[in-house]
Amino acid sequence: MKNTIRQVFHSPKFVVGFSIFVLVLLSLFIYPLFVPGNPLQMVGLSSFSEPGTYVSVYDAIDSEPDIMKLPEADAKRLADKLNEEDRAAMKEWLLLIGIPEADIDTTDTKSLLKLWEEKYDPSLKPAGMTMAKRNYYKRLNTNLEQALNASEVVIATENAETGALEEAKVVTDTDYINTKDVINSITLPLGTDNFGRDTLKELVSAAKTSIMIGLIAGSIATFIGLSTGLLAGYIGGWVDELILFITNLFTVIPGFIILILVSYGIGQENRGATTCAIVIGFTSWTWTTRSVRSQVISLRNRDHVNLSKLSGHSLLRIILNDILPYIASYVVMALILQISTAILAEAQLSMLGLGPKTTEIPTLGLMMNWAMLYSAHTHGYWWAYFPVLLIIALISFSLNLMNTGLDQVFNPTLRD
Amino acid sequence: MSDTKPMCLSGKGVTKVFGFGEKKTVAVDHVDFEFREGELISIVGESGSGKTTISKMLLGLISITEGQIFFQDKPLDINTRAKKKKYWRDIQAIFQDPFTSYNVFNKIDQVLLDCIHMRGGKRFSKEKKLEMMTEACSFVNLKYAELTNKYPFELSGGQMQRLMIARIFLLKPKILLADEPTSMIDACSRATILDMLLNLRNEIGMTIIFITHDIGLAYYISDKVYIMEQGKFVERGTADEVILNPKAAYTKRLISDVPKIYEEWDLSTVNSTARA
Ligand SMILES: Nc1ncnc2c1ncn2[C@@H]1O[C@H](COP(=O)(O)OP(=O)(O)O)[C@@H](O)[C@H]1O
Ligand SMILES: [Mg+2]
Numbered sequence: 001m002k003n004t005i006r007q008v009f010h011s012p013k014f015v016v017g018f019s020i021f022v023l024v025l026l027s028l029f030i031y032p033l034f035v036p037g038n039p040l041q042m043v044g045l046s047s048f049s050e051p052g053t054y055v056s057v058y059d060a061i062d063s064e065p066d067i068m069k070l071p072e073a074d075a076k077r078l079a080d081k082l083n084e085e086d087r088a089a090m091k092e093w094l095l096l097i098g099i100p101e102a103d104i105d106t107t108d109t110k111s112l113l114k115l116w117e118e119k120y121d122p123s124l125k126p127a128g129m130t131m132a133k134r135n136y137y138k139r140l141n142t143n144l145e146q147a148l149n150a151s152e153v154v155i156a157t158e159n160a161e162t163g164a165l166e167e168a169k170v171v172t173d174t175d176y177i178n179t180k181d182v183i184n185s186i187t188l189p190l191g192t193d194n195f196g197r198d199t200l201k202e203l204v205s206a207a208k209t210s211i212m213i214g215l216i217a218g219s220i221a222t223f224i225g226l227s228t229g230l231l232a233g234y235i236g237g238w239v240d241e242l243i244l245f246i247t248n249l250f251t252v253i254p255g256f257i258i259l260i261l262v263s264y265g266i267g268q269e270n271r272g273a274t275t276c277a278i279v280i281g282f283t284s285w286t287w288t289t290r291s292v293r294s295q296v297i298s299l300r301n302r303d304h305v306n307l308s309k310l311s312g313h314s315l316l317r318i319i320l321n322d323i324l325p326y327i328a329s330y331v332v333m334a335l336i337l338q339i340s341t342a343i344l345a346e347a348q349l350s351m352l353g354l355g356p357k358t359t360e361i362p363t364l365g366l367m368m369n370w371a372m373l374y375s376a377h378t379h380g381y382w383w384a385y386f387p388v389l390l391i392i393a394l395i396s397f398s399l400n401l402m403n404t405g406l407d408q409v410f411n412p413t414l415r416d
Numbered sequence: 417m418s419d420t421k422p423m424c425l426s427g428k429g430v431t432k433v434f435g436f437g438e439k440k441t442v443a444v445d446h447v448d449f450e451f452r453e454g455e456l457i458s459i460v461g462e463s464g465s466g467k468t469t470i471s472k473m474l475l476g477l478i479s480i481t482e483g484q485i486f487f488q489d490k491p492l493d494i495n496t497r498a499k500k501k502k503y504w505r506d507i508q509a510i511f512q513d514p515f516t517s518y519n520v521f522n523k524i525d526q527v528l529l530d531c532i533h534m535r536g537g538k539r540f541s542k543e544k545k546l547e548m549m550t551e552a553c554s555f556v557n558l559k560y561a562e563l564t565n566k567y568p569f570e571l572s573g574g575q576m577q578r579l580m581i582a583r584i585f586l587l588k589p590k591i592l593l594a595d596e597p598t599s600m601i602d603a604c605s606r607a608t609i610l611d612m613l614l615n616l617r618n619e620i621g622m623t624i625i626f627i628t629h630d631i632g633l634a635y636y637i638s639d640k641v642y643i644m645e646q647g648k649f650v651e652r653g654t655a656d657e658v659i660l661n662p663k664a665a666y667t668k669r670l671i672s673d674v675p676k677i678y679e680e681w682d683l684s685t686v687n688s689t690a691r692a
Contacts, residue, residue: 303511304519306477310508311530312501325521 004329007409014405020398024391025211031204039205039362043186044196047374048381051191056184061155063182065175073173074148079109081147086140090116093137096126113144191383193367194374199383206362207391210343213277213363214395217342220281222335225288230319232289233296243289250286259283259345263354273356273363280345288334295327329410333403340399347392364392421452422488424591424623425474429483432469443469445647446483451640453590456617456624458634458655460670461644467627468512470644471593474625475509476500505534508589512596514576518568524579525564528552531586552582555619556612574605581612588620595627610637631667632674635659643667 008014087106094104097119105111122138151173156165179185190199232243250258262279263271271279299305300323308322324331343364349355350365351372358366367388371377376384432444443466451457461467472478474485476494485492487503494500511517518527528549532538537545546560553560556578568576577597584592594613598606614637617624628634634641634655641658643651643666651664662668 303513303517306472306475306509306511307517308519309477309500310475310504312504312534313530315497321522322519325519 004409008406011405011409013408014402017398017401017403017405020394021402024207024394024398028204028208028211032201035198035201037201039202040197040359042196043188043198044192047192047194047196048376048379048384049188049192049196051189051383053179053187054185055179055182059183060177061169061171063177065171065177067174068176069174075110077173078113078144078147081143082109082112087112089136089140093126094119096129097124113148116141116144190387191381193384194370194376199387202362202367203364203387203391206364206367206388207395209273209356209361210346210364210392211339211395213273213280213346214339214343216274216277217281217284217345218335218339220278221285221338221342222288222331224282224285225334225338226292226331228285229289229292230296230323233293234300234319234323235315236297236300240293243293247286247289250283255283255286256345256348259349260352260354263349268357271354271356273361276346276349276356277342280342280349284338284341284345288338291334292327292331295330296323299323299326329406333406333410336399336403336406340396340403343392343395364388421454423450423486424453424455424488425449425451425625426486426489427483428486430470430473430480430485431482432466432473432478433481442647444473447644447647447649449642449649449652451591451623451625453623454621455639456626456637457640457642458626458628458638459642459644460628460631460634462629462670465644466647467629467644468595469647471509471595471625471627475507475593476503505587506589507591507593508584508587509593509595510577510580510584510597513600514573514580515569515600517580518576520567520569522567523564524566524568524571525549527568527579527583528586531583535587548586552585553579555585555616556582557608558582572605573601574609577601577605577609578612581609581616585616585619589622591623591625592617593625593627596629599629630674631659631670643670 090112091104091106094115095101099115099119104115120137120141122134122141125134153171154167155169155171157168158164159166186198188198188200190203193199193202228243228247232240232247259280262283263276266275266279305318305322308318313321346355346363347365347368350363350369353369355365355369356363358370368385371381371385371388374384376382427447427449429446429448430444431442431446434441434443445466447470459467459470469478473480476492487506492503494503529545531552532540532545532548537548540548550560553563558575558578563571563579568579571579580597592613597613598609601609610633613624616622626634626638631641631643638655641651641653641655642649643658643664645664645666651658651662651667658667659671662671
């Protein structure tokens, strides 16, 4: 037994899979310690805010600024103001008045502006340029001049009596405030979802729930499959026929269809995460039954079982003592596979809107469902669905890797 | 060997068919037999002739397709688990392959304790059980102190088969079915094991049904010999009748395969001529 475990932990595939899984689990439990709170709490009133740190503008104005002069600060501001279209237009003008193309670098804001300042002349009328186009250049030039010269913004408040604006505060381009001093700020490493909820917090909670669903459903499926498989295989006769009949019924009607029908029948309001897990567990045991049964059939005529019979052992003792240990490794593998299948089944169900109810607790499937309903994928809000996919992939990859590792240890013929 | 001894096990038209349709195999085909108490009966046949199948039927481990087995002249009735359990107090077995005969998850102590419990020793004191296990082990030249807390697979094939004999020593059944108990172990251990089996027979006076493919060995140890060919008993009788005066062609062939059949047999020749 000890030896087997040591062997298992010498299988690189198992170790890698196991490590990934443990790491995922650990982070799922550690993250909420640092970022507590309800994962379904809405923080944003707009949906799909981009990942980043958000500080309150209102509070920022109230904070006492420090004066700083950062190199390139102006250039960066200008660069931010000048979009690609404007840069292309500037280049077009410069080319028209005969500047060689080699001298114009639209990516270098500083040199582009310098060139522009030297060469631009609003009175010039390059051949073939329409009036509208010339006006566009004038506007562009004014904008640039303003941006270059303006160094102050005045914050004004409205006087309650007169209705006149009164200067409350002047913000200059050298004012900086520490983000720590802003009373209200929030860091959203994965932005917000369509409901304005912290996607990362939601994801952590969802992954935990999904793994729990996997564990419950996997255990139920394995337990049912194992007990029916053991009975059918060992006792045989009518017990075997009855169990096979039921198993075949469940196989003929695909498990997923039953799952959909049962989930639909239960109704949205009654489907908690646990209910979902139980439903998944009760519809996915058939292949465990089949494989355990065939393993038991090949074991039941072995001489060690015969010897146990000759020693007068009871049916239960023979099954538990002489059959079960021989298929234990196999059962562990089946359990791992069932867990991974159940996690995927929950995701599929939720995508169809048949998952757990949406008001209680998030699951990976629900998050995918929401992202899909609100077209996150077509709008490029990658943070709403990609991390979910990644977690699903990571969990099932690690579980399957563990399984392959176990398989190689227990079925040495597969070893490469 | 007179035939006046009480009947132990007998059979009429005993048949075993495996599978059906295309895959149908008649492993044992309408055999009759009469095994009397205290005898050592050998069943001799080539591999695949149905020897193991008939032994499993006698043990009640597989069902009988057709025919009837009688135990002490009464039709064998082992329809319920309780009856089977009772029957298995009277009949025990040593299987062909010691490496697959033990549950690899159980320690040796468990194997021996099970036997004591089966003989009604559940309530015995720890010391008493220990004493019985030590005695059984020393009967087969094993040291209990060295075996305790070990697993069967840590022993050699010969040691495992000796442990099987220790088991029988504790169980003291009326009948022992030994299914080629020496065919899977090295030649050196073979003679020791046979020796121990015969000692055990003298000790507790049981009927032994000895299954072997080695007609020379059968001649050396048996009172009665049954020759089995493709599921049928083609010849039967006392060892001298069958082997010194064979009638069936199959028996003649088996005998001609063993060069030193007419010589005096002792354990050392068993050793040197036993086929692998
Ligand atoms: N469980 C089984 N299912 C199908 N065929 C079997 C089974 N057990 C034995 N047989 C067949 O019955 C025949 C006799 O086998 P067996 O009794 O093991 O022979 P022996 O012990 O003399 O070598 C063989 O042809 C074998 O293939
Ligand atoms: Mg055999």
